Amino acid sequence: MRMLPEPEVDEIELPAVLFALSDPFRLAIVSALRDGGERPSGELAGDTPKSTHSHHLRTLREAGVTRTRQVGTRCMISLRADALHARFPGLLDAVLTATPVTA
Numbered sequence: 001m002r003m004l005p006e007p008e009v010d011e012i013e014l015p016a017v018l019f020a021l022s023d024p025f026r027l028a029i030v031s032a033l034r035d036g037g038e039r040p041s042g043e044l045a046g047d048t049p050k051s052t053h054s055h056h057l058r059t060l061r062e063a064g065v066t067r068t069r070q071v072g073t074r075c076m077i078s079l080r081a082d083a084l085h086a087r088f089p090g091l092l093d094a095v096l097t098a099t100p101v102t103a
Contacts, residue, residue, distance in 0.1 A: 001011065002069070002070040003067070003068070003069055003070070004061060004068040004069075004070060004075075005061075005062075006061050006062070006064060006066075006067055006068070006080070007063075007064040009064075009083045009086050009087055010087070011064070012058070012063070012064035012083065012084070012087045012088075013017075013063075013064075016062070016063040016064070016066060017063050017064065017065055017084065017088065017091070019059075019063065020059050020060050020063035020065050021065065021097050025046075025048065025056050025058065026059060026060055027095075027099055028046075028058050028067075029044050029056065029066070029077070030055070030060070030065060030066075030079060030096070030099070031096065031099045031100070032044055032094070033039065033066065033077065033078060033079040034079065034096050036078075036079065037054075037078070038069070038076045038078040039076070039077055039078075040054070040074050040075070040076060040077075041057055041068075041074070041075040041076070042100060043077075044057075044077060053085065057077065064080060064083060064084070064087075065079070065080060065081055065084065066080060067079075069082050077082070079092075080086060
């Protein structure tokens with residue numbers, strides 16, 4: 001198992017988080033992870049091309065919004081809700097409250 005690089009909690013920057021959450025596709029990924037579980041990256045892809053999907057996942061990870069754990073050839077994605085709450089209390093809750101639940 002390998003963890004892909006992500007910022008430490010005190011390194012998470014508000015502009016990066018807001019940029020990551022500004023895209024509808026990335027917001028849908030965050031919404032799909034709102035239950036606190038971990039999902040395979042392919043399950044979050046929808047109909048997007050692999051390169052586009054990878055770009056969105058990398059943007060979320062580098063902003064500190066998600067965590068990516070590589071298990072063999074699979075990438076497992078989870079929401080870093082605790083880290084975001086510690087850095088920007090209430091931000092993620094406000095975003096998720098305003099975001100409809102995706103099917």
